[in-house]
Amino acid sequence: xxxxxxxxxxxxxxxxxxxxxxxxxxxxxxxxxxxxxxxxxxxxxxxxxxxxxxxxxxxxxxxxxxxxxxxxxxxxxxxxxxxxxxxxxxxxxxxxxxxxxxxxxxxxxxxxxxxxxxxxxxxxxxxxxxxxxxxxxxxxxxxxxxxxxxxxxxxxxxxxxxxxxxxxxxxxxxxxxxxxxxxxxxxxxxxxxxxxxxxxxxxxxxxxxxxxxxxxxxxxxxxxxxxxxxxxxxxxxxxxxxxxxxxxxxxxxxxxxxxxxxxxxxxxxxxxxxxxxxxxxxxxxxxxxxxxxxxxxxxxxxxxxxxxxxxxxxxxxxx
Amino acid sequence: xxxxxxxxxxxxxxxxxxxxxxxxxxxxxxxxxxxxxxxxxxxxxxxxxxxxxxxxxxxxxxxxxxxxxxxxxxxxxxxxxxxxxxxxxxxxxxxxxxxxxxxxxxxxxxxxxxxxxxxxxxxxxxxxxxxxxxxxxxxxxxxxxxxxxxxxxxxxxxxxxxxxxxxxxxxxxxxxxxxxxxxxxxxxxxxxxxxxxxxxxxxxxxxxxxxxxxxxxxxxxxxxxxxxxxxxxxxxxxxxxxxxxxxxxxxxxxxxxxxxxxxxxxxxxxxxxxxxxxxxxxxxxxxxxxxxxxxxxxxxxxxxxxxxxxx
Amino acid sequence: xxxxxxxxxxxxxxxxxxxxxxxxxxxxxxxxxxxxxxxxxxxxxxxxxxxxxxxxxxxxxxxxxxxxxxxxxxxxxxxxxxxxxxxxxxxxxxxxxxxxxxxxxxxxxxxxxxxxxxxxxxxxxxxxxxxxxxxxxxxxxxxxxxxxxxxxxxxxxxxxxxxxxxxxxxxxxxxxxxxxxxxxxxxxxxxxxxxxxxxxxxxxxxxxxxxxxxxxxxxxxxxxxxxxxxxxxxxxxxxxxxxxxxxxxxxxxxxxxxxxxxxxxxxxxxxxxxxxxxxxxxxxxxxxxxxxxxxxxxxxxxxxx
Ligand SMILES: Nc1ncnc2c1ncn2[C@@H]1O[C@H](COP(=O)(O)OP(=O)(O)OP(=O)(O)O)[C@@H](O)[C@H]1O
Ligand SMILES: [Mg+2]
Numbered sequence: 037x038x039x040x041x042x043x044x045x046x047x048x049x050x051x052x053x054x055x056x057x058x059x060x061x062x063x064x065x066x067x068x069x070x071x072x073x074x075x076x077x078x079x080x081x082x083x084x085x086x087x088x089x090x091x092x093x094x095x096x097x098x099x100x101x102x103x104x105x106x107x108x109x110x111x112x113x114x115x116x117x118x119x120x121x122x123x124x125x126x127x128x129x130x131x132x133x134x135x136x137x138x139x140x141x142x143x144x145x146x147x148x149x150x151x152x153x154x155x156x157x158x159x160x161x162x163x164x165x166x167x168x169x170x171x172x173x174x175x176x177x178x179x180x181x182x183x184x185x186x187x188x189x190x191x192x193x194x195x196x197x198x199x200x201x202x203x204x205x206x207x208x209x210x211x212x213x214x215x216x217x218x219x220x221x222x223x224x225x226x227x228x229x230x231x232x233x234x235x236x237x238x239x240x241x242x243x244x245x246x247x248x249x250x251x252x253x254x255x256x257x258x259x260x261x262x263x264x265x266x267x268x269x270x271x272x273x274x275x276x277x278x279x280x281x282x283x284x285x286x287x288x289x290x291x292x293x294x295x296x297x298x299x300x301x302x303x304x305x306x307x308x309x310x311x312x313x314x315x316x317x318x319x320x321x322x323x324x325x326x327x328x329x330x331x332x333x334x335x336x337x338x339x340x341x342x343x344x345x346x347x348x349x350x351x352x353x354x355x
Numbered sequence: 356x357x358x359x360x361x362x363x364x365x366x367x368x369x370x371x372x373x374x375x376x377x378x379x380x381x382x383x384x385x386x387x388x389x390x391x392x393x394x395x396x397x398x399x400x401x402x403x404x405x406x407x408x409x410x411x412x413x414x415x416x417x418x419x420x421x422x423x424x425x426x427x428x429x430x431x432x433x434x435x436x437x438x439x440x441x442x443x444x445x446x447x448x449x450x451x452x453x454x455x456x457x458x459x460x461x462x463x464x465x466x467x468x469x470x471x472x473x474x475x476x477x478x479x480x481x482x483x484x485x486x487x488x489x490x491x492x493x494x495x496x497x498x499x500x501x502x503x504x505x506x507x508x509x510x511x512x513x514x515x516x517x518x519x520x521x522x523x524x525x526x527x528x529x530x531x532x533x534x535x536x537x538x539x540x541x542x543x544x545x546x547x548x549x550x551x552x553x554x555x556x557x558x559x560x561x562x563x564x565x566x567x568x569x570x571x572x573x574x575x576x577x578x579x580x581x582x583x584x585x586x587x588x589x590x591x592x593x594x595x596x597x598x599x600x601x602x603x604x605x606x607x608x609x610x611x612x613x614x615x616x617x618x619x620x621x622x623x624x625x626x627x628x629x630x631x632x633x634x635x636x637x638x639x640x641x642x643x644x645x646x647x648x649x650x651x652x653x654x655x656x657x658x659x660x661x662x663x664x665x666x
Numbered sequence: 667x668x669x670x671x672x673x674x675x676x677x678x679x680x681x682x683x684x685x686x687x688x689x690x691x692x693x694x695x696x697x698x699x700x701x702x703x704x705x706x707x708x709x710x711x712x713x714x715x716x717x718x719x720x721x722x723x724x725x726x727x728x729x730x731x732x733x734x735x736x737x738x739x740x741x742x743x744x745x746x747x748x749x750x751x752x753x754x755x756x757x758x759x760x761x762x763x764x765x766x767x768x769x770x771x772x773x774x775x776x777x778x779x780x781x782x783x784x785x786x787x788x789x790x791x792x793x794x795x796x797x798x799x800x801x802x803x804x805x806x807x808x809x810x811x812x813x814x815x816x817x818x819x820x821x822x823x824x825x826x827x828x829x830x831x832x833x834x835x836x837x838x839x840x841x842x843x844x845x846x847x848x849x850x851x852x853x854x855x856x857x858x859x860x861x862x863x864x865x866x867x868x869x870x871x872x873x874x875x876x877x878x879x880x881x882x883x884x885x886x887x888x889x890x891x892x893x894x895x896x897x898x899x900x901x902x903x904x905x906x907x908x909x910x911x912x913x914x915x916x917x918x919x920x921x922x923x924x925x926x927x928x929x930x931x932x933x934x935x936x937x938x939x940x941x942x943x944x945x946x947x948x949x950x951x952x953x954x955x956x957x958x959x960x961x962x963x964x965x966x967x968x969x970x971x
Contacts, residue, residue: 092572124573131572136565141586141662151573186662202573369795380808491952494968495944497895499902500918500937507925507933518926549970595970602970605799612903613922624903627807639804646797 037108038065039242040089040210045102047084047093047266057100059084060266065344066210071236071243073253073274075289076263082246085263086212089244090129091119106210125155128208132215134196138187144198145183148205155206170201173238174231193224197231204235211236212244217252229256250289254278259345262286265321267337271347282348285322320350328352358664362654366647373643375419377636382415391630392435409435422633431637436629441637444622449641451521452618455610456603458535459542464596467547471554471592472585475562486551493548498606502541502613509537519615538614542606546599553595557588590660594653601649604642683957690953696946704750713741715748715912724929734931736920742931745912746939752824752907753914753943757893759828761886764835769875769882771836772843776851777870787844794837798971802896805830806905813908823908824897831896835889838969842885846878880958885969887951891944892971898940914940 045062048055059081066072074082087093089104091111104111106127111119123129131137139147148167152158158166164183171179174197187195196216203211213232217225233256236243247253253260253274260277262269262285270283281287320326323333330351338351381388389405390397397405406412410421422432431441474486510518515533522534561567561584570580608620619638626634658664684690703710712732719739727734733742768790775786805826814821850856851874859869900906901915909916914936921932 090572092568120574120576122574123571124575129572131565131569133565137569139566139570139583139587141660142583150575150579154573154575154579188663199569202569366795369792372792373796377804377808380805384809386810491945491948492941495891495895495948496941497898497902497915497937497944499899499915500933500940503918503922503925503933503937507930511925549968552968598970602797602799605797605803605971606899608800608803609899609903620903623803623807627803627811627905630807630810632808635804635807639800639807642800643797646800647795650795 039068039070039107040066040244041103041105042085042089043103043105045085045088045104046100047081047088047097048100049097055100058097058266059088061102062261062263062266062268063102063340064261064268064271066242066244068209069240069242070259071245071257073257073260074244074246074263075248075250075253075260076269078248080263081266082263083214086129086214086244086246089212090123090127092123092129121155124151124203124208125206126208127210127212128203128206129212129214130196130200130203130216132218134192134199134216134219137199138190138195140187143184143186144190145185148183148198148202151202152205166205167201170205171198173204173235174198174201175227176201192220193227196220196224196228200228200231200235204239204241207239208241210242210244212246214246215248218248225252232256250278262289267321267349268340268347269322269349271345273345276346282346282353283350284326284328284352288325358658359655362651366651369647370640370644374423374636374640377639378415378419378422381632381636382418387411388435388630388632432633434626434631434634436631441634444634445619445637445641448617448619448622451616452604452607452611452620455535455538455542455607455616455618456600458539459546459603459607460596460600462539463543463546463550463599466543467550468554468592470547471551472558472581474551475555475558478559483555486555490548490552493544493546496544498541498545499609499613501544502538502610505537505541506613519613521614521616521618538610538616541613542603542610545606546603549599550592550596554588554592557591558584561587590657593656593660597649597653597656601646604645680957684953687953687956689949690956693946693949693951693953696942697950700750700754700943700946703747704754707748707751711741711744711747713744715740715744716910724924724932726929727931733935734929736917736932737924740912742917742935745917746914746936749912749914749917749936749939750943752822752901752911753894753897753940756824756828756831756897757890757947760831760835760893761889763828763832764839764889765882765886767832767836768839768841769843772840772845773847773870773875775840776844776847777866777874786840790837790840793834796834798831798834798892799896799899801834802827802830802900803903803905806900811905811908822911824901824906827897827900827906831893835893835969838885838889839882842881843878846881847874850874850877880954884951884955884958887947887954888968891947891951892969894940894944894947896971 041063042065043063045059046057047059048057050056062081062085064072074085076082084093084097087097088099089106089111091099091114093099099112102112106122109118111122114122138144145164145167148170149160149163152163152166153160156163156166167183168179171182176182176194176197182190187198190198196219200216211232216232217228220228229252232243232245235241236256243256245253245257257274259271259273261271262277262283264285269285270277270281272282272286276282277286278290281290318337319332319334320329320337323329326333333351338349338353340347340349341353342348387402387406389402389409389411393401393405403412410418413421425432429442431445433440434444470482470486470489474483477483505516506518509516516537517530517534520534522530524531564587567580567584570583575583604619607618608623610616611618611620612624619642622634623638625631626638685694712730717740719735722731722735722739723737725731725735725739731741731743733746735741736745771786771790775783806823809826811823813823814825856869856873859873864872897906898913898915898918901913902919904916904919907913907916909920917936918933921929921936924930924932
């Protein structure tokens with residue numbers, strides 16, 4: 037049994053009297069200790085998927101169908117108390133907004149210790165020791181002293197380190213990192229990715245790494261799930277994806293990976309208008325921009341073919 | 356530290372400016388206070404004598420300085436009309452007004468803050484709509500009419516509360532508190548409206564903040580998250596509350612009239628109708644000083660609550 | 667970005683959007699009724715509002731006196747209709763003074779920057795640290811109750827109130843003007859107009875001012891409500907409109923003692939008149955804010971008095 041099984045997950049927002057699904061039946065698995073990337077253009081539904089796993093969708097968004105099985109329990113059915121125990125405990129998350137992710141009016145030490153105390157039966161002293169250990173672990177020096185500092189006394193990269201320390205403080209089995217480096221500048225990005233890779237090995241956690249940046253993903257993930265328009269396009273080992281992408285969208289994505297002269301790691305735009313859900317139809321969402329597309333692609337969504345660890349949703353994948 | 360000193364000094368500056376304006380106004384009136392005191396048919400000699408006796412023939416600046424010098428020593432001067440010591444009048448009436456304001460203030464906070472928090476947590480649910488109705492009524496119904504209606508309902512109708520008057524503590528806690536209830540409610544409702552709306556908008560803003568989502572994602576309990584949210588939302592609420600405290604002194608004068616409470620308003624209105632200038636000036640200055648202190652506290656609390664400016 | 671469709675009301679012209687919301691509609695209707703009452707008081711009133719007739723005193727509401735009569739037999743309905751005049755006069759004129767001054771200070775401060783910006787905003791801070799109600803009481807007290815004569819003109823007692831309240835309204839209006847004018851001044855089109863050689867005052871009044879009026883209008887509407895309450899309160903304690911001229915606050919002062927003897931119409935109707943009028947302006951202000959400045963929570967960001 038996999039650590040996390042997302043099965044046919046749908047996420048909808050009530051809009052003008054009906055529910056518009058922004059994620060429309062996505063499935064993937066993460067094995068214990070595995071590191072999976074979730075990639076796709078802006079708006080493809082990556083963050084909503086991550087929030088749905090944690091059951092943190094913002095009102096009025098809700099899970100419309102499917103299941104999220106973590107260690108065998110279906111989180112879509114779990115009650116709030118169970119979710120509260122899991123969040124920050126067995127499943128944890130790091131968001132992209134490092135600058136605003138810490139509460140500005142509490143010292144970071146208090147925030148860290150509160151997370152530890154929420155999940156562990158510890159005394160203040162023990163919570164404090166653990167907090168110091170965690171700050172050391174994520175590479176913050178003078179941890180003792182830093183505990184008393186407020187978020188505004190930390191740089192952006194340091195704040196993200198604190199947030200990561202919070203996320204892993206209770207030794208989660210699964211860490212979701214939603215674009216943890218987008219708010220940071222390039223040199224800091226590399227450090228944070230190195231930190232995550234290091235933590236993954238030391239703490240033995242599974243990772244769901246959400247990103248735009250295929251280079252960063254390649255550095256840290258062994259498998260990638262490619263999302264487009266709220267649907268899974270391809271789920272493939274990273275090597276296969278990089279060397280022989282099967283789905284036309286994956287190919288387009290890789291073609292867009294910059295040449296040397298570009299800014300490192302950034303995607304270049306794919307030809308054609310980006311997908312919008314407002315105009316979503318029954319067919320493959322990528323069909324309007326796809327070089328291979330024919331009438332059937334625009335009409336009917338392709339079924340998934342292939343077996344884990346390599347699945348593809350494309351009418352043309354067999355041929 | 357310097358910031359605090361600066362704020363204290365500027366408040367003092369405003370107070371001095373205000374006293375100068377008041378003094379100038381008094382002396383810009385073409386009618387001499389002596390004429391007012393002695394009546395229309397007093398002879399020129401009588402008036403000149405009265406002015407000489409009371410030092411009113413000196414230049415305004417000299418009068419101001421001698422009065423200001425007295426204030427430094429706690430001597431606010433004497434009424435021109437009945438020669439009572441103004442400091443005594445104020446020390447007898449200010450505590451009553453202060454008590455009324457304090458009760459109303461506590462009442463307003465106790466109702467407004469939970470109401471604001473609940474309506475922010477339950478945006479667009481019934482409690483939010485209720486809070487909005489309360490707020491609209493609260494800012495719209497004039498304090499004095501609310502007072503009259505409360506008398507009609509609680510005193511005349513139900514007979515639970517006295518219709519007015521001030522029962523001192525010495526006459527027993529229960530009668531005293533009963534006599535303060537209706538006045539405090541009528542003075543407090545407007546500020547329930549103001550403070551609850553501010554709480555609602557401040558808490559609402561914080562609830563949308565990224566760090567609250569992080570707290571939820573880290574599995575903190577609801578209670579802990581509430582504390583996180585409140586501590587963040589506090590600054591604007593505290594500011595408005597402290598300022599409200601200052602403004603309450605103004606409306607307290609009106610409420611005292613409705614409920615015939617012997618606070619500052621009786622002293623002030625008596626002085627106004629008798630045109631007892633020095634009493635007016637002093638009472639207004641005392642109330643303005645209360646207001647400035649409230650503002651000063653608001654400002655200092657704001658700084659102190661924000662870790663970026665604290666210490 | 668988000669999928670949520672633009673609410674239908676946002677695409678309509680502002681006045682339509684206002685009338686489509688219950689709050690905005692109610693506010694508009696109330697304000698319209700009160701304004702008509704004030705303007706057409708002689709036509710609407712059924713009786714002379716100051717004619718004393720002791721034989722008809724304290725009559726309950728009935729066919730001839732719709733809302734009853736007061737202790738000297740005056741018709742309460744007619745007095746309420748006429749009483750709309752001083753209320754609206756104080757509310758509107760004070761806001762006009764406040765808006766004129768506030769816009770001038772706010773706009774020039776945003777434009778001039780430098781020392782004038784500092785001085786103007788300091789003056790506004792100073793004015794803002796004066797408690798409105800106490801000073802309204804103090805000024806009437808010092809200057810004396812009674813009409814003001816300047817040359818051949820006589821102004822009623824409440825003109826002192828109008829001036830003072832207008833003065834104290836300047837800071838909040840200056841601040842909203844200043845805030846939005848600062849954003850406008852930095853905008854590209856202002857730079858473009860400068861390059862075209864347009865004069866500072868032409869840009870200021872012709873381009874910038876129209877673009878930052880909406881928050882001023884919202885704030886001004888809410889301040890009218892404040893002015894009406896202050897006028898009524900001062901008239902109630904005898905420092906506002908002088909008897910026998912009808913004012914809502916003055917009527918309530920007369921009616922106080924009937925709370926104990928049960929002539930409820932004497933104190934219910936004038937109080938309702940004030941409260942409904944003030945609710946009307948508050949709803950209108952909140953409605954305008956929802957349309958013109960939708961980010962704000964309605965009811966917050968009022969000037970406290
Ligand atoms: N509150 C909402 N109401 C309606 N639609 C929403 C709402 N929040 C998000 N969406 C839609 O959900 C879709 C998926 O959003 P999501 O944030 O998951 O994208 P993403 O893949 O994380 O993009 P990015 O790379 O920009 O973070 C988007 O089309 C977005 O417009
Ligand atoms: Mg995202």
